[in-house]
Amino acid sequence: MERTRVVQALRSTAPVDDIQIMGWVRTKRDSKQFTFLEVNDGSCLKNIQVIVDSDVPSYSELEGINTGASVRLRGKLVESPGKGQKWEVQATEIALIGAADPEGYPLQKKRHSDEFLRTIAQLRPRTNKYGALYRIRAELAQAIHRFFHERGFYYVHTPIITGSDCEGAGEMFQVTSLDMNTPPRANGQVDHSQDFFGQSAMLTVSGQLSAEVLACSLGNVYTFGPTFRAENSNTPRHAAEFWMVEPEMAFADLKDDIDLAEAFLQYLVTHIREHCSEDLDLFTRFVDKELSATLDNIAENAFVRLPYREAVEILQKARPKQAFEYEPTFGEDLQTEHERYLTETHFQKPVVVYDYPKSIKPFYMRVNDDQETVAAMDVLVPRVGEIIGGSQREERLEVLEGRIADMGLPREEYEWYLDLRRYGTVPHAGFGMGFERVLMFLTGVGNIRDAVPFPRTPGHLHF
Numbered sequence: 001m002e003r004t005r006v007v008q009a010l011r012s013t014a015p016v017d018d019i020q021i022m023g024w025v026r027t028k029r030d031s032k033q034f035t036f037l038e039v040n041d042g043s044c045l046k047n048i049q050v051i052v053d054s055d056v057p058s059y060s061e062l063e064g065i066n067t068g069a070s071v072r073l074r075g076k077l078v079e080s081p082g083k084g085q086k087w088e089v090q091a092t093e094i095a096l097i098g099a100a101d102p103e104g105y106p107l108q109k110k111r112h113s114d115e116f117l118r119t120i121a122q123l124r125p126r127t128n129k130y131g132a133l134y135r136i137r138a139e140l141a142q143a144i145h146r147f148f149h150e151r152g153f154y155y156v157h158t159p160i161i162t163g164s165d166c167e168g169a170g171e172m173f174q175v176t177s178l179d180m181n182t183p184p185r186a187n188g189q190v191d192h193s194q195d196f197f198g199q200s201a202m203l204t205v206s207g208q209l210s211a212e213v214l215a216c217s218l219g220n221v222y223t224f225g226p227t228f229r230a231e232n233s234n235t236p237r238h239a240a241e242f243w244m245v246e247p248e249m250a251f252a253d254l255k256d257d258i259d260l261a262e263a264f265l266q267y268l269v270t271h272i273r274e275h276c277s278e279d280l281d282l283f284t285r286f287v288d289k290e291l292s293a294t295l296d297n298i299a300e301n302a303f304v305r306l307p308y309r310e311a312v313e314i315l316q317k318a319r320p321k322q323a324f325e326y327e328p329t330f331g332e333d334l335q336t337e338h339e340r341y342l343t344e345t346h347f348q349k350p351v352v353v354y355d356y357p358k359s360i361k362p363f364y365m366r367v368n369d370d371q372e373t374v375a376a377m378d379v380l381v382p383r384v385g386e387i388i389g390g391s392q393r394e395e396r397l398e399v400l401e402g403r404i405a406d407m408g409l410p411r412e413e414y415e416w417y418l419d420l421r422r423y424g425t426v427p428h429a430g431f432g433m434g435f436e437r438v439l440m441f442l443t444g445v446g447n448i449r450d451a452v453p454f455p456r457t458p459g460h461l462h463f
Protein backbone atom coordinates (compact mmCIF):
# COMPACT_ATOMS: atom_id res chain seq x y z
CA MET A 1 0.00 0.00 0.00
CA GLU A 2 1.42 3.33 -0.95
CA ARG A 3 1.68 5.70 1.94
CA THR A 4 3.46 8.84 2.96
CA ARG A 5 5.15 8.65 6.33
CA VAL A 6 4.18 11.40 8.73
CA VAL A 7 7.80 12.49 9.06
CA GLN A 8 7.93 13.12 5.31
CA ALA A 9 4.58 14.88 5.23
CA LEU A 10 5.62 17.24 8.02
CA ARG A 11 8.85 18.08 6.22
CA SER A 12 7.03 18.94 3.02
CA THR A 13 8.02 22.21 1.37
CA ALA A 14 4.79 22.63 -0.57
CA PRO A 15 1.16 21.53 -0.32
CA VAL A 16 0.35 18.10 -1.75
CA ASP A 17 -2.91 17.38 -3.57
CA ASP A 18 -3.33 13.79 -2.63
CA ILE A 19 -1.49 11.91 0.08
CA GLN A 20 -2.25 8.76 1.98
CA ILE A 21 -1.31 8.35 5.63
CA MET A 22 -1.63 5.24 7.75
CA GLY A 23 -1.15 5.21 11.47
CA TRP A 24 -2.70 5.02 14.91
CA VAL A 25 -5.07 7.57 16.35
CA ARG A 26 -3.71 9.39 19.37
CA THR A 27 -6.69 11.65 19.95
CA LYS A 28 -10.04 12.39 18.42
CA ARG A 29 -11.88 15.63 19.00
CA ASP A 30 -15.26 16.60 17.60
CA SER A 31 -16.51 20.06 16.84
CA LYS A 32 -19.79 20.97 15.18
CA GLN A 33 -18.84 20.38 11.60
CA PHE A 34 -15.44 18.71 11.83
CA THR A 35 -13.65 15.96 13.59
CA PHE A 36 -9.96 16.43 14.39
CA LEU A 37 -7.71 13.43 14.58
CA GLU A 38 -4.11 13.34 15.75
CA VAL A 39 -2.44 10.45 14.00
CA ASN A 40 0.99 8.99 14.68
CA ASP A 41 2.66 6.40 12.48
CA GLY A 42 5.84 5.86 14.47
CA SER A 43 8.03 7.66 11.96
CA CYS A 44 8.57 10.64 14.26
CA LEU A 45 7.55 12.11 17.55
CA LYS A 46 4.99 14.45 16.05
CA ASN A 47 1.45 13.53 15.13
CA ILE A 48 -0.20 14.77 12.01
CA GLN A 49 -3.44 16.64 12.47
CA VAL A 50 -6.24 15.47 10.24
CA ILE A 51 -9.47 17.34 9.71
CA VAL A 52 -12.45 15.36 8.64
CA ASP A 53 -15.35 17.45 7.39
CA SER A 54 -18.79 15.95 7.88
CA ASP A 55 -19.22 16.20 4.08
CA VAL A 56 -16.56 13.56 3.53
CA PRO A 57 -18.35 10.49 2.11
CA SER A 58 -16.72 8.07 4.51
CA TYR A 59 -17.44 10.31 7.54
CA SER A 60 -19.49 7.58 9.20
CA GLU A 61 -16.32 5.46 9.57
CA LEU A 62 -15.36 7.85 12.35
CA GLU A 63 -17.88 6.24 14.65
CA GLY A 64 -15.65 3.23 15.10
CA ILE A 65 -12.45 5.27 15.31
CA ASN A 66 -11.14 5.91 18.80
CA THR A 67 -7.79 6.43 20.45
CA GLY A 68 -5.56 3.48 19.57
CA ALA A 69 -7.39 2.53 16.37
CA SER A 70 -5.41 2.12 13.16
CA VAL A 71 -6.60 4.16 10.21
CA ARG A 72 -5.99 4.92 6.58
CA LEU A 73 -6.50 8.50 5.45
CA ARG A 74 -6.38 10.19 2.12
CA GLY A 75 -6.53 13.88 1.62
CA LYS A 76 -4.80 17.13 0.84
CA LEU A 77 -1.74 18.30 2.71
CA VAL A 78 -2.37 21.99 3.36
CA GLU A 79 -0.83 24.68 5.48
CA SER A 80 -2.37 24.62 8.89
CA PRO A 81 -4.01 27.79 10.11
CA GLY A 82 -3.75 26.50 13.68
CA LYS A 83 -0.84 26.90 16.04
CA GLY A 84 1.68 24.15 16.69
CA GLN A 85 1.93 22.60 13.25
CA LYS A 86 2.88 23.79 9.80
CA TRP A 87 0.91 21.20 7.87
CA GLU A 88 -2.33 19.35 8.31
CA VAL A 89 -4.39 16.97 6.23
CA GLN A 90 -7.86 17.75 4.98
CA ALA A 91 -9.29 14.30 4.63
CA THR A 92 -11.11 13.26 1.48
CA GLU A 93 -11.40 9.64 2.52
CA ILE A 94 -11.04 7.88 5.83
CA ALA A 95 -11.08 4.19 6.67
CA LEU A 96 -10.84 2.26 9.89
CA ILE A 97 -8.27 -0.55 9.64
CA GLY A 98 -8.37 -1.93 13.17
CA ALA A 99 -10.58 -0.71 15.99
CA ALA A 100 -9.43 -0.30 19.60
CA ASP A 101 -11.96 -0.66 22.36
CA PRO A 102 -11.87 2.72 24.12
CA GLU A 103 -12.71 1.10 27.45
CA GLY A 104 -9.94 -1.46 27.23
CA TYR A 105 -7.12 0.48 25.54
CA PRO A 106 -4.49 0.90 28.24
CA LEU A 107 -2.85 4.05 26.86
CA GLN A 108 -4.95 6.95 27.94
CA LYS A 109 -4.20 10.59 27.31
CA LYS A 110 -2.26 11.07 30.51
CA ARG A 111 1.21 10.41 31.80
CA HIS A 112 1.76 6.75 32.57
CA SER A 113 4.51 5.62 34.91
CA ASP A 114 7.47 3.68 33.55
CA GLU A 115 6.58 0.86 35.94
CA PHE A 116 3.10 0.58 34.51
CA LEU A 117 4.34 0.76 30.94
CA ARG A 118 6.74 -2.13 31.61
CA THR A 119 3.71 -4.33 32.17
CA ILE A 120 2.49 -3.55 28.67
CA ALA A 121 5.65 -3.94 26.62
CA GLN A 122 3.41 -4.78 23.67
CA LEU A 123 1.98 -1.27 23.60
CA ARG A 124 4.54 1.02 25.20
CA PRO A 125 6.41 1.78 21.93
CA ARG A 126 3.26 3.68 20.95
CA THR A 127 3.89 6.31 23.59
CA ASN A 128 5.95 9.39 22.79
CA LYS A 129 8.75 8.50 25.16
CA TYR A 130 9.23 4.90 24.12
CA GLY A 131 8.69 5.59 20.44
CA ALA A 132 11.47 8.18 20.63
CA LEU A 133 13.67 5.87 22.67
CA TYR A 134 13.43 2.99 20.21
CA ARG A 135 14.00 5.26 17.22
CA ILE A 136 17.16 6.53 18.94
CA ARG A 137 18.11 2.92 19.65
CA ALA A 138 17.78 2.10 15.94
CA GLU A 139 19.88 5.10 14.94
CA LEU A 140 22.49 4.24 17.55
CA ALA A 141 22.93 0.79 16.03
CA GLN A 142 23.45 2.37 12.60
CA ALA A 143 25.93 4.87 14.04
CA ILE A 144 27.95 2.03 15.54
CA HIS A 145 28.25 0.30 12.19
CA ARG A 146 29.11 3.57 10.51
CA PHE A 147 31.86 4.39 12.98
CA PHE A 148 33.63 1.08 12.46
CA HIS A 149 33.01 0.94 8.75
CA GLU A 150 34.58 4.38 8.32
CA ARG A 151 37.65 3.13 10.17
CA GLY A 152 38.08 -0.07 8.18
CA PHE A 153 36.92 -2.50 10.90
CA TYR A 154 35.24 -5.68 9.64
CA TYR A 155 31.89 -6.58 11.13
CA VAL A 156 32.19 -10.21 12.22
CA HIS A 157 29.69 -12.60 13.71
CA THR A 158 30.65 -14.54 16.78
CA PRO A 159 28.61 -17.44 18.13
CA ILE A 160 25.71 -17.15 20.52
CA ILE A 161 26.00 -20.76 21.63
CA THR A 162 29.41 -21.37 23.12
CA GLY A 163 31.39 -23.85 25.16
CA SER A 164 33.57 -21.31 26.99
CA ASP A 165 32.99 -18.85 29.80
CA CYS A 166 34.89 -15.82 28.52
CA GLU A 167 34.67 -13.79 31.72
CA GLY A 168 35.16 -16.77 34.00
CA ALA A 169 32.48 -15.47 36.33
CA GLY A 170 30.31 -18.58 36.06
CA GLU A 171 27.27 -16.49 35.22
CA MET A 172 26.14 -18.38 32.17
CA PHE A 173 22.84 -19.75 31.00
CA GLN A 174 22.98 -23.34 29.88
CA VAL A 175 21.51 -24.37 26.55
CA THR A 176 19.55 -27.60 26.44
CA SER A 177 17.80 -29.18 23.52
CA LEU A 178 14.20 -30.11 24.05
CA ASP A 179 14.52 -33.29 22.08
CA MET A 180 12.38 -35.47 24.28
CA ASN A 181 13.41 -38.54 22.34
CA THR A 182 16.85 -38.53 23.87
CA PRO A 183 17.00 -41.57 26.11
CA PRO A 184 17.99 -40.93 29.72
CA ARG A 185 21.48 -41.88 30.77
CA ALA A 186 22.25 -44.86 32.94
CA ASN A 187 21.80 -42.68 36.03
CA GLY A 188 18.34 -41.69 34.84
CA GLN A 189 19.30 -38.09 34.15
CA VAL A 190 18.93 -36.45 30.79
CA ASP A 191 21.44 -33.80 29.77
CA HIS A 192 20.12 -32.72 26.41
CA SER A 193 22.92 -30.23 25.91
CA GLN A 194 25.56 -32.91 26.42
CA ASP A 195 23.73 -35.20 24.04
CA PHE A 196 23.41 -32.62 21.29
CA PHE A 197 26.89 -31.11 21.26
CA GLY A 198 28.82 -33.80 23.06
CA GLN A 199 29.68 -31.21 25.70
CA SER A 200 27.94 -28.53 27.75
CA ALA A 201 26.72 -25.57 25.81
CA MET A 202 26.00 -22.09 27.09
CA LEU A 203 24.71 -18.74 25.86
CA THR A 204 27.63 -16.41 25.31
CA VAL A 205 28.54 -13.74 27.87
CA SER A 206 30.88 -12.02 25.40
CA GLY A 207 32.04 -12.57 21.83
CA GLN A 208 35.56 -11.50 22.73
CA LEU A 209 37.49 -14.75 22.47
CA SER A 210 36.06 -15.43 19.01
CA ALA A 211 36.62 -11.78 18.03
CA GLU A 212 40.28 -12.25 19.00
CA VAL A 213 40.52 -15.13 16.53
CA LEU A 214 39.21 -12.94 13.75
CA ALA A 215 41.31 -9.90 14.72
CA CYS A 216 44.39 -12.10 14.68
CA SER A 217 43.82 -12.72 10.99
CA LEU A 218 41.72 -9.83 9.64
CA GLY A 219 43.31 -7.02 11.67
CA ASN A 220 40.57 -4.84 13.08
CA VAL A 221 37.11 -6.32 13.63
CA TYR A 222 34.03 -5.76 15.73
CA THR A 223 31.10 -7.85 16.75
CA PHE A 224 27.74 -6.49 17.82
CA GLY A 225 25.17 -8.90 19.13
CA PRO A 226 23.15 -10.21 22.03
CA THR A 227 24.96 -11.45 25.11
CA PHE A 228 23.58 -13.16 28.19
CA ARG A 229 24.44 -13.05 31.86
CA ALA A 230 22.88 -15.09 34.60
CA GLU A 231 24.01 -12.65 37.29
CA ASN A 232 21.33 -12.40 39.87
CA SER A 233 21.75 -8.67 40.30
CA ASN A 234 18.48 -6.89 40.37
CA THR A 235 19.79 -3.43 39.54
CA PRO A 236 18.70 -0.73 37.10
CA ARG A 237 21.87 -1.38 35.04
CA HIS A 238 21.86 -5.16 34.63
CA ALA A 239 19.84 -7.23 32.22
CA ALA A 240 20.09 -10.97 31.64
CA GLU A 241 20.01 -10.35 27.89
CA PHE A 242 21.69 -7.26 26.50
CA TRP A 243 23.55 -6.20 23.39
CA MET A 244 27.26 -5.67 23.35
CA VAL A 245 29.57 -4.01 20.84
CA GLU A 246 33.04 -5.52 20.88
CA PRO A 247 35.86 -4.16 18.74
CA GLU A 248 39.14 -6.05 18.69
CA MET A 249 42.34 -4.65 17.18
CA ALA A 250 45.52 -6.46 16.22
CA PHE A 251 48.85 -4.68 16.74
CA ALA A 252 47.29 -2.49 19.42
CA ASP A 253 47.95 -1.79 23.08
CA LEU A 254 45.92 -0.42 25.98
CA LYS A 255 46.46 3.19 24.95
CA ASP A 256 45.10 2.45 21.46
CA ASP A 257 42.15 0.76 23.13
CA ILE A 258 41.36 3.77 25.33
CA ASP A 259 41.79 6.15 22.38
CA LEU A 260 39.31 4.09 20.39
CA ALA A 261 36.80 3.96 23.24
CA GLU A 262 36.95 7.72 23.69
CA ALA A 263 36.60 8.49 19.98
CA PHE A 264 33.76 5.97 19.73
CA LEU A 265 31.66 7.41 22.55
CA GLN A 266 32.20 10.95 21.33
CA TYR A 267 31.20 9.94 17.82
CA LEU A 268 28.00 8.30 19.05
CA VAL A 269 26.98 11.33 21.10
CA THR A 270 27.60 13.68 18.19
CA HIS A 271 25.82 11.41 15.73
CA ILE A 272 22.70 11.02 17.85
CA ARG A 273 22.53 14.76 18.51
CA GLU A 274 22.71 15.41 14.79
CA HIS A 275 20.36 12.69 13.61
CA CYS A 276 17.80 12.40 16.41
CA SER A 277 17.48 15.98 17.60
CA GLU A 278 13.70 15.99 17.82
CA ASP A 279 13.47 12.70 19.70
CA LEU A 280 16.41 13.60 21.92
CA ASP A 281 14.75 16.87 22.81
CA LEU A 282 12.04 14.96 24.64
CA PHE A 283 14.67 13.48 26.94
CA THR A 284 16.61 16.69 27.52
CA ARG A 285 13.38 18.48 28.41
CA PHE A 286 11.41 15.92 30.36
CA VAL A 287 13.67 13.11 31.51
CA ASP A 288 16.96 14.68 32.61
CA LYS A 289 17.41 18.43 32.77
CA GLU A 290 21.19 17.99 33.01
CA LEU A 291 21.35 15.78 29.94
CA SER A 292 22.31 18.44 27.42
CA ALA A 293 25.21 19.61 29.57
CA THR A 294 26.34 16.01 30.17
CA LEU A 295 26.35 15.29 26.46
CA ASP A 296 28.23 18.52 25.66
CA ASN A 297 30.76 17.54 28.24
CA ILE A 298 31.43 14.12 26.74
CA ALA A 299 31.55 15.31 23.15
CA GLU A 300 33.96 18.17 23.77
CA ASN A 301 36.37 17.08 26.50
CA ALA A 302 39.08 14.49 26.66
CA PHE A 303 38.24 11.80 29.21
CA VAL A 304 40.19 11.62 32.44
CA ARG A 305 42.64 8.68 32.39
CA LEU A 306 43.34 7.40 35.85
CA PRO A 307 45.24 4.36 37.14
CA TYR A 308 43.07 2.20 39.39
CA ARG A 309 45.52 2.74 42.26
CA GLU A 310 44.98 6.51 42.09
CA ALA A 311 41.23 6.05 41.78
CA VAL A 312 41.20 4.13 45.05
CA GLU A 313 43.34 6.82 46.71
CA ILE A 314 40.95 9.56 45.58
CA LEU A 315 38.02 7.58 46.93
CA GLN A 316 39.74 6.90 50.23
CA LYS A 317 40.61 10.57 50.64
CA ALA A 318 37.01 11.51 49.95
CA ARG A 319 36.00 9.82 53.19
CA PRO A 320 34.68 10.55 55.73
CA LYS A 321 33.10 13.62 54.12
CA GLN A 322 31.73 11.36 51.44
CA ALA A 323 29.87 8.43 52.96
CA PHE A 324 30.25 5.24 50.95
CA GLU A 325 28.38 2.08 51.76
CA TYR A 326 31.40 0.05 50.63
CA GLU A 327 34.88 1.03 51.68
CA PRO A 328 37.10 1.69 48.67
CA THR A 329 39.89 -0.87 48.98
CA PHE A 330 42.79 -1.75 46.69
CA GLY A 331 42.10 -5.21 45.30
CA GLU A 332 38.35 -4.85 45.15
CA ASP A 333 36.15 -3.84 42.28
CA LEU A 334 34.81 -0.30 42.23
CA GLN A 335 31.18 -0.14 43.28
CA THR A 336 28.58 1.91 41.45
CA GLU A 337 28.71 4.54 44.20
CA HIS A 338 32.48 4.86 43.67
CA GLU A 339 32.08 5.15 39.92
CA ARG A 340 29.50 7.84 40.38
CA TYR A 341 31.61 9.76 42.86
CA LEU A 342 34.54 9.85 40.43
CA THR A 343 32.50 10.90 37.41
CA GLU A 344 29.84 13.09 38.97
CA THR A 345 31.52 14.69 41.95
CA HIS A 346 35.28 14.54 41.68
CA PHE A 347 35.99 14.96 37.96
CA GLN A 348 32.52 15.73 36.61
CA LYS A 349 33.31 14.02 33.33
CA PRO A 350 33.94 10.53 31.95
CA VAL A 351 36.82 8.73 33.61
CA VAL A 352 38.84 5.85 32.20
CA VAL A 353 40.19 3.77 35.06
CA TYR A 354 43.03 1.46 33.99
CA ASP A 355 45.58 -1.02 35.36
CA TYR A 356 43.26 -2.96 37.65
CA PRO A 357 44.54 -5.57 40.10
CA LYS A 358 45.16 -8.89 38.41
CA SER A 359 43.25 -10.70 41.14
CA ILE A 360 39.85 -9.28 40.17
CA LYS A 361 40.12 -9.59 36.39
CA PRO A 362 39.75 -12.46 33.90
CA PHE A 363 42.62 -14.66 32.72
CA TYR A 364 43.04 -13.12 29.27
CA MET A 365 44.18 -9.64 30.35
CA ARG A 366 47.83 -8.73 29.84
CA VAL A 367 49.89 -8.79 33.02
CA ASN A 368 51.76 -5.52 33.65
CA ASP A 369 55.43 -5.32 34.58
CA ASP A 370 54.52 -4.82 38.25
CA GLN A 371 53.04 -8.39 38.14
CA GLU A 372 50.24 -7.12 40.32
CA THR A 373 48.03 -5.32 37.83
CA VAL A 374 46.72 -6.02 34.33
CA ALA A 375 46.28 -3.78 31.29
CA ALA A 376 42.54 -3.42 31.78
CA MET A 377 40.39 -0.35 31.43
CA ASP A 378 36.82 0.63 32.25
CA VAL A 379 35.14 3.74 30.92
CA LEU A 380 32.92 5.28 33.58
CA VAL A 381 30.39 7.97 32.79
CA PRO A 382 28.21 10.15 35.00
CA ARG A 383 24.90 8.61 36.06
CA VAL A 384 25.38 5.21 34.45
CA GLY A 385 28.84 4.25 35.76
CA GLU A 386 30.67 1.56 33.78
CA ILE A 387 29.73 1.73 30.14
CA ILE A 388 32.78 0.04 28.58
CA GLY A 389 35.13 -2.66 29.83
CA GLY A 390 38.20 -3.69 27.90
CA SER A 391 41.85 -4.65 27.98
CA GLN A 392 45.02 -5.42 26.16
CA ARG A 393 45.11 -9.20 25.83
CA GLU A 394 47.92 -11.40 27.07
CA GLU A 395 49.84 -12.26 23.92
CA ARG A 396 52.77 -14.11 25.57
CA LEU A 397 52.24 -17.85 25.42
CA GLU A 398 54.01 -18.77 28.67
CA VAL A 399 52.41 -16.00 30.68
CA LEU A 400 48.97 -16.95 29.42
CA GLU A 401 49.58 -20.63 30.15
CA GLY A 402 50.61 -19.62 33.64
CA ARG A 403 47.43 -17.58 34.16
CA ILE A 404 45.24 -20.44 32.98
CA ALA A 405 46.98 -22.79 35.37
CA ASP A 406 46.94 -20.32 38.31
CA MET A 407 43.24 -19.71 37.90
CA GLY A 408 42.52 -23.44 37.73
CA LEU A 409 40.93 -23.24 34.28
CA PRO A 410 40.67 -26.41 32.20
CA ARG A 411 43.71 -26.02 29.95
CA GLU A 412 42.45 -28.43 27.27
CA GLU A 413 39.51 -26.13 26.54
CA TYR A 414 41.84 -23.24 25.70
CA GLU A 415 44.25 -24.95 23.31
CA TRP A 416 42.65 -23.20 20.34
CA TYR A 417 43.03 -19.86 22.12
CA LEU A 418 46.67 -20.60 22.93
CA ASP A 419 47.27 -21.31 19.24
CA LEU A 420 46.84 -17.58 18.56
CA ARG A 421 49.89 -17.07 20.82
CA ARG A 422 51.73 -20.07 19.44
CA TYR A 423 51.59 -19.00 15.82
CA GLY A 424 52.36 -15.40 14.93
CA THR A 425 51.23 -13.82 18.19
CA VAL A 426 50.62 -10.05 18.22
CA PRO A 427 49.81 -7.47 20.85
CA HIS A 428 46.08 -6.91 20.58
CA ALA A 429 43.36 -5.15 22.49
CA GLY A 430 39.63 -4.59 22.52
CA PHE A 431 36.65 -3.72 24.63
CA GLY A 432 32.98 -4.37 25.15
CA MET A 433 30.44 -1.59 25.25
CA GLY A 434 27.01 -2.23 26.73
CA PHE A 435 24.60 -1.02 24.07
CA GLU A 436 21.74 -0.40 26.49
CA ARG A 437 24.00 1.43 28.91
CA VAL A 438 24.99 3.83 26.14
CA LEU A 439 21.34 4.33 25.30
CA MET A 440 20.65 5.07 28.98
CA PHE A 441 23.51 7.53 29.02
CA LEU A 442 22.35 9.28 25.85
CA THR A 443 18.74 9.65 26.93
CA GLY A 444 18.87 9.94 30.69
CA VAL A 445 16.67 6.86 31.03
CA GLY A 446 17.43 5.47 34.46
CA ASN A 447 16.47 1.82 34.14
CA ILE A 448 17.81 -0.72 31.67
CA ARG A 449 14.35 -2.33 31.65
CA ASP A 450 13.22 0.64 29.59
CA ALA A 451 16.20 0.81 27.24
CA VAL A 452 15.43 -2.74 26.03
CA PRO A 453 12.04 -3.13 24.36
CA PHE A 454 11.59 -6.61 25.87
CA PRO A 455 13.61 -6.77 29.09
CA ARG A 456 14.84 -10.02 30.60
CA THR A 457 15.81 -9.62 34.24
CA PRO A 458 15.72 -11.94 37.27
CA GLY A 459 12.15 -13.09 37.78
CA HIS A 460 10.96 -11.32 34.67
CA LEU A 461 10.38 -12.68 31.19
CA HIS A 462 7.23 -11.04 29.96
CA PHE A 463 6.89 -12.69 26.54
Ligand code: 4AD
Nearest residue numbers: 206208238239242246387388389390430431432434
Ligand atom coordinates in the same frame (compact mmCIF):
# COMPACT_ATOMS: atom_id res chain seq x y z
O1 4AD B 1 33.03 -5.50 31.40
P1 4AD B 1 32.45 -6.65 30.66
O2 4AD B 1 32.02 -7.83 31.45
O3 4AD B 1 33.55 -7.05 29.57
C1 4AD B 1 33.52 -8.14 28.76
O4 4AD B 1 32.62 -8.92 28.65
C2 4AD B 1 34.71 -8.21 27.83
N1 4AD B 1 34.86 -9.58 27.39
C3 4AD B 1 34.49 -7.26 26.68
C4 4AD B 1 35.64 -7.21 25.73
O5 4AD B 1 36.73 -6.83 26.12
N2 4AD B 1 35.42 -7.55 24.48
O6 4AD B 1 31.20 -6.16 29.82
C5 4AD B 1 31.34 -5.11 28.88
C6 4AD B 1 30.22 -4.09 29.03
C7 4AD B 1 30.16 -3.43 30.39
O7 4AD B 1 31.05 -2.37 30.49
C8 4AD B 1 28.72 -2.98 30.44
O8 4AD B 1 28.54 -1.77 29.72
C9 4AD B 1 28.00 -4.07 29.67
O9 4AD B 1 28.96 -4.74 28.89
N3 4AD B 1 27.37 -5.05 30.58
C10 4AD B 1 26.06 -5.13 30.81
N4 4AD B 1 25.03 -4.40 30.35
C11 4AD B 1 23.80 -4.73 30.77
N5 4AD B 1 23.52 -5.75 31.60
C12 4AD B 1 24.53 -6.51 32.10
N6 4AD B 1 24.23 -7.55 32.91
C13 4AD B 1 25.86 -6.21 31.70
N7 4AD B 1 27.06 -6.75 31.97
C14 4AD B 1 27.96 -6.05 31.28
Ligand code: MG
Nearest residue numbers: 378386388389
Ligand atom coordinates in the same frame (compact mmCIF):
# COMPACT_ATOMS: atom_id res chain seq x y z
MG1 MG C 1 33.29 -4.91 33.37
